[in-house]
Amino acid sequence: MTTQQKAADSSGLDLDVTVRNLGSYTTAVLPPDLAHISHRLGGYNIVNNSEYPFIPEMVARCVKRLSLLWHRGEPQAPAAAVSGSTEAAMLAGMSLLHRWKQRGLPHRPNLIAGRGAHVCWKRFCAYWDVELRTVSGVGGQVVADPARMAEACDEGTIGVVATLGYSEHGLFDDVASLSRALRRSGRHAPVHVDAAGGGFTAPFLTPELNWDFRLDHVASISASGHKFGQTALGLGWILWRSEESSPEHLWRGADYIGDGKPDIGLTFSRSAAPVAQQEHLLSRPGAFERYRIDLADCSSVAADIADVISGDPGVRVINDGTTLPVVAFCDREPGTVERWANRMRHENWIIPTYPLEANPGLGQCARIVVKPGLSPHTCDRLLASVLRATYNGIRQ
Numbered sequence: 347m348t349t350q351q352k353a354a355d356s357s358g359l360d361l362d363v364t365v366r367n368l369g370s371y372t373t374a375v376l377p378p379d380l381a382h383i384s385h386r387l388g389g390y391n392i393v394n395n396s397e398y399p400f401i402p403e404m405v406a407r408c409v410k411r412l413s414l415l416w417h418r419g420e421p422q423a424p425a426a427a428v429s430g431s432t433e434a435a436m437l438a439g440m441s442l443l444h445r446w447k448q449r450g451l452p453h454r455p456n457l458i459a460g461r462g463a464h465v466c467w468k469r470f471c472a473y474w475d476v477e478l479r480t481v482s483g484v485g486g487q488v489v490a491d492p493a494r495m496a497e498a499c500d501e502g503t504i505g506v507v508a509t510l511g512y513s514e515h516g517l518f519d520d521v522a523s524l525s526r527a528l529r530r531s532g533r534h535a536p537v538h539v540d541a542a543g544g545g546f547t548a549p550f551l552t553p554e555l556n557w558d559f560r561l562d563h564v565a566s567i568s569a570s571g572h573k574f575g576q577t578a579l580g581l582g583w584i585l586w587r588s589e590e591s592s593p594e595h596l597w598r599g600a601d602y603i604g605d606g607k608p609d610i611g612l613t614f615s616r617s618a619a620p621v622a623q624q625e626h627l628l629s630r631p632g633a634f635e636r637y638r639i640d641l642a643d644c645s646s647v648a649a650d651i652a653d654v655i656s657g658d659p660g661v662r663v664i665n666d667g668t669t670l671p672v673v674a675f676c677d678r679e680p681g682t683v684e685r686w687a688n689r690m691r692h693e694n695w696i697i698p699t700y701p702l703e704a705n706p707g708l709g710q711c712a713r714i715v716v717k718p719g720l721s722p723h724t725c726d727r728l729l730a731s732v733l734r735a736t737y738n739g740i741r742q
């Protein structure tokens with residue numbers, strides 16, 4: 347048992363700070379099998395693929411499983427294991443940009459994304475001098491309006507980013523409607539789905555939701571292994587629909603290391619351990635069912651938390667944890683959400699509060715991410731704290 351898990355399983359105030367931090371999406375508790383993998387494979391460099399041929403094989407097996415989960419018809423099409431969704435976003439964005447450049451249009455390139463899209467897209471646009479056009483929701487919605495996204499496209503548009511799990515509230519863009527809106531408008535802008543969180547929850551919690559390669563417009567999908575993929579920190583995935591979605595000249599190998607096979611990435615040396623953990627998690631017996639059960643547990647804890655919080659008449663719960671196991675709520679009365687978070691802080695839970703970028707008019711918001719690996723006892727304590735914080739007079 348790892349130190350963190352010991353802490354998570356004991357009672358009182360000695361929970362590891364990573365467990366008490368309820369705002370974070372990344373894996374905090376490594377169960378013994380994964381900790382063992384970290385220990386054994388931590389020193390293997392992912393780029394040394396001719397010395398350790400099992401590494402590219404593990405990557406390939408993960409990609410095959412992800413292709414199955416995300417309905418990719420061509421499991422051999424380009425894909426890469428990278429350091430996280432941020433690096434995946436850079437590579438997806440670069441592929442979109444270079445594909446667009448091949449058309450030789452005289453415009454300044456632009457990228458469409460929902461307001462509140464992750465900061466990695468602001469970085470991509472700043473680093474590669476692309477105009478970021480953000481699109482808001484209609485009628486106070488906190489996810490982007492698909493019709494407005496299609497309207498924002500023009501000849502300079504390199505692509506549209508749909509977010510599956512905005513980090514600030516956890517809700518999903520409607521990718522199927524976006525695809526329809528793009529078709530109706532006659533715009534053939536490719537879509538990248540930033541499924542940092544949702545890539546590892548939607549296939550299990552809402553398998554009927556159509557957001558992935560089943561939709562023609564979706565050219566690439568990225569996700570974080572180290573969020574709901576449940577690996578240790580340092581893993582992201584990017585899968586492209588086909589050879590054409592990622593220009594060949596972006597793929598380079600190094601002959602003096604590995605076997606010179608074409609590869610893509612902004613980083614080089616990294617630990618192979620998170621990939622080995624991902625392969626273990628995706629290939630163990632009943633793997634998908636185990637993900638489904640873990641996530642359904644998280645969702646049900648999130649639903650209980652949302653239920654308690656919504657008992658306060660002034661609070662507006664905007665996510666009750668059905669799609670991503672995240673509870674997000676807002677309150678327009680100044681100071682209320684901060685008081686609530688402070689009460690939680692007194693019981694040692696760390697919860698971020700912020701105005702939503704997608705809709706600051708909703709007032710101050712807070713989010714609780716319910717991650718796999720919390721012991722039932724920790725969940726009970728959490729729920730008890732939420733009850734006390736909500737009903738012990740957060741209004742003055």
Ligand SMILES: *Cc1c(COP(=O)(O)O)cnc(C)c1O
Pocket residue numbers: 371429430431432433464466509510511512513540541542543570581582
């Ligand atoms: C967390 C997150 C990212 C960045 O992911 P990292 O793996 O931390 O780089 C990008 N997009 C969304 C929607 C996220 O939630």
